[in-house]
Amino acid sequence: MFRFLRKKRVEEAVPEPRPEVNVAPEPEPEPAEPPRAEAPAPEKGGLFNRLRTGLARSRGALGDSLGTLLLGKKEIDESLMEALETQLLLADVGLEATEAVLERLTARVKRRALNDEDALMGELAEVLAELLGEQHRPFEIQPASPFVVLVVGVNGVGKTTTIGKLAQRFKAAGHRPLLAAGDTFRAAAVEQLKLWGTRAGVPVIAQGEGADSASVLFDAVSAARARGADLVLADTAGRLHNKGHLMEELAKVVRVLKRFDEAAPHAVLLVLDAGTGQNALAQARTFAEVAPLTGLVLTKLDGTAKGGVAFALAKQAGLPIQFVGVGEGAEDLRPFEPRSFVAALLGAEAP
Numbered sequence: 001m002f003r004f005l006r007k008k009r010v011e012e013a014v015p016e017p018r019p020e021v022n023v024a025p026e027p028e029p030e031p032a033e034p035p036r037a038e039a040p041a042p043e044k045g046g047l048f049n050r051l052r053t054g055l056a057r058s059r060g061a062l063g064d065s066l067g068t069l070l071l072g073k074k075e076i077d078e079s080l081m082e083a084l085e086t087q088l089l090l091a092d093v094g095l096e097a098t099e100a101v102l103e104r105l106t107a108r109v110k111r112r113a114l115n116d117e118d119a120l121m122g123e124l125a126e127v128l129a130e131l132l133g134e135q136h137r138p139f140e141i142q143p144a145s146p147f148v149v150l151v152v153g154v155n156g157v158g159k160t161t162t163i164g165k166l167a168q169r170f171k172a173a174g175h176r177p178l179l180a181a182g183d184t185f186r187a188a189a190v191e192q193l194k195l196w197g198t199r200a201g202v203p204v205i206a207q208g209e210g211a212d213s214a215s216v217l218f219d220a221v222s223a224a225r226a227r228g229a230d231l232v233l234a235d236t237a238g239r240l241h242n243k244g245h246l247m248e249e250l251a252k253v254v255r256v257l258k259r260f261d262e263a264a265p266h267a268v269l270l271v272l273d274a275g276t277g278q279n280a281l282a283q284a285r286t287f288a289e290v291a292p293l294t295g296l297v298l299t300k301l302d303g304t305a306k307g308g309v310a311f312a313l314a315k316q317a318g319l320p321i322q323f324v325g326v327g328e329g330a331e332d333l334r335p336f337e338p339r340s341f342v343a344a345l346l347g348a349e350a351p
């Protein structure tokens with residue numbers, strides 16, 4: 001069950017009136033009970049709070065307005081349905097996912113008697129989490145020599161940053177990553193990756209500007225084998241999904257990797273900027289035509305109110321969201337977890 005914080009916040013804001021009694025000065029008040037939201041283990045609480053902070057704008061667009069809509073409601077009538085629909089569409093949830101949410105919510109509410117004002121919000125949260133859960137598959141590194149992850153996407157979505165964050169995460173988890181500077185269009189791209197490599201203490205394989213991207217990846221896989229690295233995280237140049245020759249180059253990279261290992265690339269992550277909203281779906285479709293995508297990374301959730309696009313992607317892209325980016329720091333990339341995401345988005349307690 002999702003537990004919402006809204007009621008508690010109101011109670012905190014309006015203290016109980018004290019009885020008037022004429023006696024000696026009051027004793028020091030007992031230290032206040034810590035709020036329930038802080039009860040989980042410190043790491044879990046800390047990470048959840050970071051996600052919650054990152055999703056503040058989307059929560060403003062979706063969670064708060066849904067909360068206001070549903071306040072005091074125990075049943076769904078037509079006007080509430082319409083208002084809900086508008087709100088979900090405004091928050092970039094997309095038409096298909098919005099319809100699915102409303103249908104399922106109606107079905108759930110019919111089956112249950114709702115007896116307090118948070119119950120309807122709780123049912124909505126369950127429906128949203130269920131929708132995200134249907135596509136959900138966590139990112140996993142399988143034994144391979146090495147496990148090759150290709151990171152692709154349009155310009156500026158956060159590919160290089162995501163690789164840097166992943167390098168730190170997987171190194172800390174005991175892997176031996178190696179980074180491949182497959183973006184050979186700009187010298188600055190290699191420098192940016194090297195900076196992340198230095199920060200994470202992870203080697204970076206690069207060639208000169210203008211080198212063939214497939215050749216850099218070939219080098220990187222050879223180097224990983226020679227050095228016993230179990231994981232290659234390969235950066236690629238940003239490419240507009242409607243530029244044919246760049247997309248063809250990506251297809252070539254995939255073909256070259258297969259010469260090493262038929263199963264490579266073992267994972268292909270498409271990075272999407274949450275701020276692009278519904279356009280993210282078009283990007284997912286086009287990239288899927290040239291590379292065997294295995295998962296999505298949704299970045300810059302902290303800078304946008306369009307976090308609702310996660311539901312559109314879950315419903316329509318046919319791919320799991322595996323990580324979300326909620327800031328520029330290394331710790332701002334989180335494995336995607338449907339229930340935490342929904343709780344943070346709607347202002348509920350950590351699940």
Ligand SMILES: Nc1nc2c(ncn2[C@@H]2O[C@H](COP(=O)(O)OP(=O)(O)OP(=O)(O)O)[C@@H](O)[C@H]2O)c(=O)[nH]1
Nearest residue numbers: 155156157158159160161238299300325326327328
């Ligand atoms: N706020 C925020 N900024 C992010 C996030 N992810 C990446 N960025 C920023 O977005 C900008 C672009 O990130 P890059 O990693 O260079 O993007 P890219 O896809 O590699 O870009 P190209 O190589 O030019 O295609 C940088 O300033 C990053 O710090 C995120 O989750 N939140």
Ligand SMILES: [Mg+2]
Nearest residue numbers: 159160183189
């Ligand atoms: Mg880059």
